[in-house]
Amino acid sequence: MKLPETPYYAVIFISELRENASDYGKWAEYMVKLAEDQPGFLGIHSVRDNQGITISYWESESAIHAWRTHAEHQLAQKLGKSDFYRYYKVEIARVERAYEWWNSAEKD
Amino acid sequence: MKLPETPYYAVIFISELRENASDYGKWAEYMVKLAEDQPGFLGIHSVRDNQGITISYWESESAIHAWRTHAEHQLAQKLGKSDFYRYYKVEIARVERAYEWWNSAEKD
Numbered sequence: 001m002k003l004p005e006t007p008y009y010a011v012i013f014i015s016e017l018r019e020n021a022s023d024y025g026k027w028a029e030y031m032v033k034l035a036e037d038q039p040g041f042l043g044i045h046s047v048r049d050n051q052g053i054t055i056s057y058w059e060s061e062s063a064i065h066a067w068r069t070h071a072e073h074q075l076a077q078k079l080g081k082s083d084f085y086r087y088y089k090v091e092i093a094r095v096e097r098a099y100e101w102w103n104s105a106e107k108d
Numbered sequence: 109m110k111l112p113e114t115p116y117y118a119v120i121f122i123s124e125l126r127e128n129a130s131d132y133g134k135w136a137e138y139m140v141k142l143a144e145d146q147p148g149f150l151g152i153h154s155v156r157d158n159q160g161i162t163i164s165y166w167e168s169e170s171a172i173h174a175w176r177t178h179a180e181h182q183l184a185q186k187l188g189k190s191d192f193y194r195y196y197k198v199e200i201a202r203v204e205r206a207y208e209w210w211n212s213a214e215k216d
Contacts, residue, residue: 053163055161061204081211096202100195100198101197
């Protein structure tokens with residue numbers, strides 16, 4: 001994703017899956033696609049080893065609120081509690097400063 | 109980590125390693141240990157697959173500034189550019205709201 005102008009908002013989602021969260025991957029993939037279509041969506045990064053960290057970026061707190069209350073996302077949140085996660089943490093943060101760096105030998 | 113009272117600060121560090129970043133693991137581990145000893149440090153989460161996401165949490169922006177300018181951390185930052193990373197992004201964010209959830213069947 002291109003670095004947005006600050007300030008923008010980040011939703012930090014840190015999670016641990018249950019052992020038998022078999023439909024999780026399908027739902028996670030669908031939620032990323034759905035998030036990308038929402039107003040005010042800026043980008044997403046998702047990495048998983050023992051824990052998962054997903055950071056989605058948004059233009060405003062109201063965009064985050066709209067996404068949180070989106071009907072299909074709410075269904076996914078319910079499944080998250082009933083079937084997928086043993087733990088999660090959500091943090092809503094305002095990004096004040098951001099910068100990025102590429103190794104010049106490898107930059108496209 | 110126990111959830112701190114908001115507001116607190118997060119440094120989101122997203123990175124991609126070069127193929128031959130052989131000393132990276134040792135340095136990364138040492139930097140986590142060193143960060144944990146700094147004033148104002150609250151916690152850290154780190155996950156890596158193709159990308160790495162490390163989120164460190166701090167009491168204040170001045171604690172983040174002190175850590176950024178810590179001599180050994182500065183050496184690590186130089187090695188990061190010369191030897192380890194092909195890309196990284198840093199975001200400084202103020203956490204406004206946070207909550208966590210455990211599956212009650214699995215909570216300790």
